[in-house]
Amino acid sequence: MQAVKRFINRMRSKSPWLLHFDCGSCNGCDIEILACLTPVYDVERFGIINVGNPFHADVLLVSGTVNHRNKKVLTNLHAQMPSPKLVVAIGACGLSGGIFREAYNVVGGIHKVLPVDVYVPGCPPKPEAIIDGVVLGLQKLQRLHEQPSVEKEA
Amino acid sequence: MREEITPVRPADLIGEVAKLKIQGYRLVTLSCTEIDANCIDVLYHFDKDLGLKHLRLTAMKAEPVPSISPVYFAALLIENEIQDFFGLKFQGLVVDFQGMLYLEEEALKTPFCKFSIQTAEKTSAPSIAHAEPAEPPAAAMPGEPAPGEMDS
Amino acid sequence: MRKTVIPFGPQHPVLPEPIHLKLTLVDERVVEAIPNLGYVHRGLERLADVRDFHQMIQVVERVCGICSMIHAHCYCMGIEELMAVEVPPRAQFLRVIWSEVHRIQSHLLWLGLFADSFGFESLFMQFWRIREKIMDISESTTGNRVIVSVNVIGGVRRDLSAEQTRWLLTELDWVEEQIQRLQTTMMEDYTVKKRTVGKGVLTAQQAYELGAVGPVARGSGLSQDTRQTSYAAYGELYFEPVVETEGDCYARSKVRFREALASVDLIRRALDKLPAGEVRAKVKSLKPPKGETVMRVEQPRGELLYYFKGSGEKNLDRLRIRTPTFANIPPLLAMLPGVYLSDVPVVTLSIDPCISCTER
Structure with a gap:
């Protein structure tokens, strides 16, 4: 039984599925995330697939600043994802609020609402940087899988 | 501005707008600026064959302005937006979002009003942990600033 | 018949951005749609209070990452009008070239x-x-992929070398040929026609009354393109709006195909006529913008309007941005009734919704 679980966990970090949520971004980061999926950058060769359903996802990519309305949607999506899960904040807005930090409807970076594992800087970051960030996160996911506490948390 | 601006009074607004609609003008948008603590300047932009025409309405904050959304349905979102941003009330809106089109409860009320917002800005520091009601109460109207708030 | 209310969005697999539509259905057909916005609202226009009019260029570029060049173009044109700056002709042409690159x-x-x-x-x-x-192309000519940031008040930051121009022309040939190949693939495909022909019809009358702009209006037979007002260098380039008459999703995609090809032609003509000279006028000694004005340009999604009000201070009194998707939402609400629930994503996407623009 233990061997089966180990096998499944290993496969999960070999083929992570992404969920992308646009959280008040200017679209710049969103289209770069989508560009990662397309033939030139093609993250599918690493087994990474973009899914629309939070129940299927291992990694949550968030672009943009949090505002008062979408923070509820964001926490909802995060709660629906199975653990262990990874949150990757994309772009300067996701880090601190970026150029919009002084605007009245901006709460700030993603870390004000969710625990963030990887920050990818840039306005917008290049697709290479986004792929790099996700790969960095996967190493953390691998470590989480190896910890025995993961099953209890789930 | 390169084009002519026609001033209108709130009472004549609907009539003027309906006249323009009959002449075949398309509603482009409304632009709104706060002039002082009591007045708001509303510009109505219309277009016909790539030429612009503007109507200028100087509205009092406390008095509702007649909505042009029954004439031009497209004005619906624009007027709701002004209601959110400036707290100016529109009478006879086709769909009234009650000042909730963009803003949630905890965001500051009428964020574009520089004259009445100074005190509110400091107190409304957003708190994430704050538990908010699932459905914002419809009675909460950011639209109408209280008289005391306006003077400050 | 009993009515059902179904929420569409904010997180939906086909939507790249969050928008929420409350759909009232009878059976499988939509009878009413109410939009619910605000998921991307940041309050950009108010940033004019804390950023001066030069810094605002960077802010308006981030109204929308997809058409950042055109937002900055419109903003700079408005400020240049208020400050009475004469933009060098070469800069006007370069702005057109980059705007059209963005449109494609x-x-x-x-x-x-x-x-x-x-x-x-x-x-x-x-x-x-x-x-x-x-x-x-945009990375090698401007230095950035998405937010190009080449506009400054009084002109542009970068110039095109002769070598870059030659390279650009060969790349454009390749792009044009590829788009034409995909045009035949997509527009003559049986399954594509099945999903788009006759879906979400908007008549010319409706489109005009509801204030539709851009490809939505032109797909319904309205010949209305702000580039006809000959701003920047468009007056010197031969240009005709692309119009289709059916008003359904198929017509709207046809308009966009033809416009992409027309943009390739426009860039070629602009490169051909590109005048020599300076690319940036000096504005340092001029006074900050004073007065009010309205500026309109054509975005990929339609007419974009900026309203400026300055009082001679460094910060603008008011900056109002009316983006094309904001104007196209009322037409969308008119298209949806009568549509099957399974076609709602297709019809919604057919207006090219840019929610980040809409809510600013």
Whole structure:
């Protein structure tokens, strides 16, 4: 039984599925995330697939600043994802609020609402940087899988 | 501005707008600026064959302005937006979002009003942990600033 | 018949951005749609209070990452009018070239997303493969892929060398040929026609009354394109608006295909006529903008309007941005009644919704 679980966990970090949520971004980061999926950058060769359903996802990519309305949607999506899960904040807005930090409807970076594992800087970051960030996160996911506490948390 | 601006009074607004609609003008948008603590300047932009025409309405904050959304349905979102941003009330809106089109409860009320917002800005520091009601109460109207708030 | 209310969005697989539509259905058909916005609202216009009018260029570029060049173009034109700055002709042409590069990029992006909305994923990949070439063009000529940031008040930051111009022309040939190949693939495909012809029809009368702009209006037979007002260098380039008359999703995608090809032609003509000289006028000694004005340009999604009010201070009194998707939402509400629930994603995407623009 233990061997089966180990096998499944290993496969999960070999083929992570992404969920992308646009959280008040200017679209710049969103289209770069989508560009990662397309033939030139093609993250599918690493087994990474973009899914629309939070129940299927291992990694949550968030672009943009949090505002008062979408923070509820964001926490909802995060709660629906199975653990262990990874949150990757994309772009300067996701880090601190970026150029919009002084605007009245901006709460700030993603870390004000969710625990963030990887920050990818840039306005917008290049697709290479986004792929790099996700790969960095996967190493953390691998470590989480190896910890025995993961099953209890789930 | 390169084009002519026609001033209108709130009472004549609907009539003027309906006249323009009959002449075949398309509603482009409304632009709104706060002039002082009591007045708001509303510009109505219309277009016909790539030429612009503007109507200028100087509205009092406390008095509702007649909505042009029954004439031009497209004005619906624009007027709701002004209601959110400036707290100016529109009478006879086709769909009234009650000042909730963009803003949630905890965001500051009428964020574009520089004259009445100074005190509110400091107190409304957003708190994430704050538990908010699932459905914002419809009675909460950011639209109408209280008289005391306006003077400050 | 009993009515059902179904929420569409904010997180939906076909929507790249969060928008929420409250759909009232009878059986499988939509009878009413109410939009619910605010998921991307930041309050950009108010940033004019804390940033001066030079810094605001960077802010307005981030109204929308897809058409950042055109937002900055419109903003700079408005400020230049208020400050009475004469922009050098070479800068006018370069602005047109980069704007049209952005238009091709945006239309290809939309065509890909649209193909994806009815499940044609290989077509999505094909469009984005061509789009990467455009991104290369924008990266090598401006230094950035998405937010190009070449506009400054009084002109542009960068110039095109003769070598870059030659390279650009060969790349454009490739792009044009690829778009034409995909045009035949997509527009003559039986399954595509099945999903788009007669879906979400908007008549010319409705389009005009509801204030539709851009490809939505032109797909319904209205010949209305702000580039006809000959701003920047458009007056010196031969240009005709692309019009289709059917008013359905198929017509709207046809308009975008033809516009992308027309933009390739426009860039070629602009490169051909590109005058020599300076690319940036000196504005340092001039007074900050004073007075009010309205500026309109044509975005990939339609007419974009900026309203400026300055009082001679460094910060503008008011900056109002009316983006094309904001104007296209009322027409969308008119298109949706009568549509099957399974066609709602297709019809919604057919207006090319840019929610980040809409809510600013």
